[in-house]
Amino acid sequence: MNPAALLQDFAALHFLRPWWLCALVLLPVLAWWWRRRQRESSAWHAFVDPHLLPQLLESRGDRRSRVAPWLAALGYLLAVLALAGPSWRRSEQPLWQSQTPLVVALDLSSASLAADLPPSRLAQARAKLATLLRERNGGQIGLVAFAGDAFTVAPLTDDAANVALYLDALQPDVMPRDGQRASEAIEWSARLLKRAGARSGDIVVLTDHADDAAINAASEAVAGGYPVSALGLGTEAGTVYRRVDGSIANARLDSASLRKLAANGNGGYAALSGDDSDLHALGVLEPRTSDEVGGTGSGFTWRDEGFWLLPPLMLLALFAFRRRTGGTLVLVLLCAGFPLHSAHAQGVWRRPDQTEYARIQRGNEAYRKGDFKAAAQQYDDADTATAHYNRGNALAKAGQYQQAIDAYNEALRRQPGMADAIANKRAVEAAMKRKQSQSSQGNQQQKSQGDQDGQSQPQSGQPSQSRNPQPNDQQQQSSKQDVQQQKNQQQQAQDTQAKPQDAKAQQQADQAQRERMQRALEQARKQDGKQPTQEAARARETPEQRERRLANEAWLKRVPDDPGGLLRAKFRLEYERRVSQGRAEE
Template identity: 30%
Template sequence: MSVFDGLSQFHFLRPWALCLIVPFAVLVISKLYSDNQQSRWIKRLPPHLANALLLKKKRWTSQLPLKLLAVIGLLAVIIVSGPTWYRQASPFAEDASPLIVVLDVSETMLEKDVPPSRLFMAKQKIRQLLKEHRTTGSSALVIYSGSAHIASPLTQDRSVFAPILDSTSLEVMPRKGKFAQYTIPVFNQLLKDQPQSGTVLLVTDDLNLPAVESYRRYFQSSSHQLLVYGVGRTGEYGPFSLNEKVLKDVASSANGRYVSMEVDNSDLQKINRYIETHQSLTSDSAQPWVDVGYYLIWPVLLAYLMWFRRGWLVQWLWGGLIILPIILPNTAEANSWNMMDVFLTKDQQGRWLFEHDEPLQAGNTFSDSHWKAYSFYIGGEYKKSQQYYLLDDTLPGHLGLAASLAHQREYVAARRQYEEILKRYPDNLDAKNNLDLMKRIIVQIDQFTESQTGNTERQNSRELEQQPKTSDGVEQQVDQEQLVEKKLMADELLSDPQVHERWMRRVQGDLANFMASKFATQLERGVATQEFWNEDAN
């Protein structure tokens, strides 16, 4: 529940008890008046005698016990009135609220700061969440990179997710990128016909600015809950560390919650607890309101105990000294702060560094993904610039991505990127000229490869730390007569574990091919790159 929701539901269970403030206020005012009457004779003393006979007290300490008594009385009246702003969920209620898992399948998810990779660990966590913690309610899986697709619709069958997650990889995605904003129309289509409010679990390591704004707009006008699950590590663990600040900001602005990946199951337990808390029950009237006033008893008792003791101000001072280190920022937060943050934003600091010939330092300082990509590109860090250009779904972003690929000798991938640019922007001269250049380079490399005797190996494309694909290579022909089709019987599958494992690999391969074909068709039809503009969210 957000702060605004809590304020809108705030009320008193026993509002009639607030009337006790009136006689208590009369008592305090009469006491003040009585003290003033008794001190009238002091004004008649000569000034030199008054200074010698009377103790000088600071104004704020005068009648301090009476002021403390007034605070205690006010808190006591509030306790009796029974303040509340949320209901207590019934332990017998069934969680039937839908869960939509949105998984990032972009290239940064292949980082190995969380071994063996972020994507692998994210899929393991999702599988464990659905199998061990999510015991009721329907669930769905949406995956995205440069486009967004439904990998599994809403279902209560948990067993269907294991083969789908095993087949989920970068190879099934028809378009490179990192555009989470395209997932909103996809999961909104799944949630709009549901009778109860649902939860969207976004599993990623970073978001671009359009995605942050889209998620904020959608969930601020929606009854659904957003949980952001950060995958990876912060700090200098790799070229693309977990951008925890952006993920926390989008969770906060979208009235959601942020959860970071942990080694144990505490993160999954926290996610499941948030889902259960958010669930929509059939009848809200069956849930009793929680009387929060009881929690105010402890500060009342503490203040009351100190009220009649001598030197209680000193006791409060020592208590403040004990609490002060707790509220101060920790060392990590203090080290990340610098004096320039008071005067300039991160983008302004980055622009100053960029203009003073410090592109790499500027790239690490910018918060804008486009400027980060451009700074790393100018500084020669083409791998980093490629990843940040994947966050920019504009013409400059696509051109920068293609140029970064070309500088990494990924000529085939760069050619493909320029071809995609020309499909969307057919009149762009930069894309046309660079596409011709990529084609000439690839032809020259092919000719050089053919001239090398004994070289029959085909060059591989770099997907998982392989060598870059600089040319189309020489295709190897396979005699169809050498291909043998083996039919597997049911008794073999059940009796022989090796045969069963070979059959499962074939099924997963067929599923991956099916997903790749389906997603490519959706991309061609334009349904996988739509943005959400309708404000009437459920």
Template identity: 30%
Template structure:
């Protein structure tokens, strides 16, 4: 009640008018009874009518009713209404200790086995939002990024063991930093870290406290082990010893772990045989875990008005006037007119036959309008996550914009925020409300990928409130996204330029190739003509050289025929004609033989190609032989021998990442041996 005040205190001035009205009514009552001073009492009953003999109306009840109505109109209130602040979905990271001390046997069969089972139970207990998995020994590694698929986490947990870690030891500080990086990159400004460990040394305590002080995450710890401890049994069955040859017996410090979790507003539980430890860690919802002061900051200047509840007291006081029909009948009639539901233009449009919409808009009933305002009805829909329906019913621009944002209608939400911030009513609002609207405006711009405008809005918020944690975190995240977007655009431009250059080079090479082919063809044509000419000349020379020889031989061999030839010129001419015909027939036969040889070569080539195709088709259609079946079986056996062991895959993955880290940075945190 310390914040009790009136939202509309000027209505209290109506009390003066109420006092004046009561005074006038009292004077009227006195004036109406003036005959009693003149007429004797025994004649009053006969001279005055029954109406005038009635007792005067009491003014106490009307005074109380009028006072209650005035106070209700003034708007008494003492409680704030939480304003919607955009919070990201729940984000959780499970951090698993994979140091050799987890092989201690004080918990049967050992700490590691129980820790893995408890981690799987914890994943089922959370079962909402996004969950990631980190394992650490001498260094920390991401086993699974944040994901909503809990089955993926459950499949990876059994594969974790100290033997697969690239660097042995115990260094939890890098694991916490890695968990924070995962949450920040996924947009979770405040999340939950579930740390499953068997303890830390005093040297590591300072780094852990610094991490808790600089981050808003809750650190929930499940302590695995006992304060008595037990030896560490290695894979070969031997007990782990220190450099002095003494058997190592790790013990858990439950008080130290409990202090770490309490400083981060987290929860702590030692491991138990039942489910009580997991139930304790999952007691509170984790969408946002902040202290009471941070929760107060999320409350705006919207106050819950108690005036309507005062009117409930007025109703029974007015029952008597319904019978008499006096004084308040016009007021009741006016009140009934104002509370009777009259659809607005938007409601009339919604109730009209919808031809293109499958979902009908449900109108608020008369009863709802009688007891709740439009904003109150919309607020109920907002809590039921009916954001679009709430946005259509809200009159408050801040709530309307928030509903549109929640409904994913960022364009209309952006318009509402711009109108809200640019309107004249902004000057009348409080500073905190303006800051909150500006912050939400920036979030809307970020959702629309308008990163520059969003950063400008965050700067406006930080200019008025430099310690606004959400604005700082969102600004940093948006700057990272903008940088990534610029880098991607630059890479795309470079790829496009390289593609264009390659196309130009290919075109140039193609043109050069075409020119070279044309030149080769021209050269071949010239050489072909020269060859034909040379061949024809050679053939003529050979023929000329052969003719004399043949003629000489024929003359020597057949002198008689020569004589006869000289004697018979007609026979000589006929012999010459026959020789010419034989030569023409020989040339014709040679050309036909060349054509036939070319056709046979083409047919042979086609037959060879067809034979290859037939062999391929036969290989496809024929059933596999015994050798092929045996070869396939051997191939399947080789495939089965390919390593798909999750332990080995995880180890190789972490080993590659560890080698890259050693080249880029030095170790951080305090590293223990087990």
């Protein structure tokens, strides 16, 4: 090893937890206590003069008694140094970066319908928000709508597509009260960030002007760590628009007030443009990195080397045993030199529930691929109600009905009253009965066919058909028609005989399937370990059940999806609650 490198490492030696070194002060105290304890352990010290003790006492254990305190002191020293965390090397380690969240406050007053930004300010604002949600490079984002009051459209989330779902529903009629109180929007946005636990975050207000209350609110928000920027809606010339009460008003862009708002909020200002230059100017497409984390993606951290002191400390601990210390030491050395096989971390470090969960996941994957035998084997390794239930589904798909019923019974034994297991067990029992019924029908058909063949064989006293080597065409055709007519009559008789049994089995299967679907709809279970349930249910559907299911799905698709109505009802309830609490004006 390079001596220069050793000297450099020694020069960099320091302790990550140096306060543990204060424990070394107790070492002299412990030594004094040890010495006193040794003196008091012998009763002769109280009755015999010290100069006579060597002649009266045996000195067989003196050597060990002299070494033991030093070994104990050495072990104490190593333990304290290990706890102090000696370090002399650094290693590169990726650092977690926290991107600042963004809350956008959109003006949904009646002035947003002004047409100075054709086709309207609101249409341009929604298009700009769609671009922001699509082009923003990570970071949480939330959406707030304001008019006479402010409300949360979408809380802070990493899924920008979830916020985009509400854009088309943003209309002035969803707001319970008209107005342009940007101050309420800023205060509500800051509260939203604070509730999410964000120490820093950006607020962008989309409106056409800012009053004194909004400017003061921006100053308070930036004091809490939330800078406020403004994105101007409209033009300097402005245009007229109709308010909710039917009156006519003029709306125009007041850039000066918005610039003042951005200045007091330590943010930026940009007027709404047709390209992305306004978003780039505000810097909202690239989220800022939180100040408490730093701007680098990786760094160096000092390595705790205290674990190197643990092996000698463990060896010293062996001498704490009064007897057979040497034999124990030899046993430890033999175990250290014995070639051990490498153990899989999966079986060593995982808890039993984690191992069973991993097996169920592997079984689900095999089930989706259609390898039902492998899926059943994976489920069999996990001894839980869910695993046995899924094993029953896999065995049923493989056609092993009796084994599937046994698996369902195991699931019910571990979880009595498991609705899905009960329903699937009934369906498999009905399917097994149908299979047995079809098998018995096939045997009866074969037996009937054998009887028919036996009747057509030549008997004594009757002319054999084979004795006519060259029958004419009319005779052959007549013979074929008679045989075919006889077969059709026998088949109809067999169908008539088997129809009651088949219908009864089919009714049982339909009843079991209906009960299972009803329970599934009531419970709405979507656990990850039960993913094969829906696929197995669809595979056992009859044509009538499949047609009924498709009809229900088509009916559900015709149910109107009105996000605007949801927002309108949500905002109305929130507004009434605020009025009742005295936090809003009627």
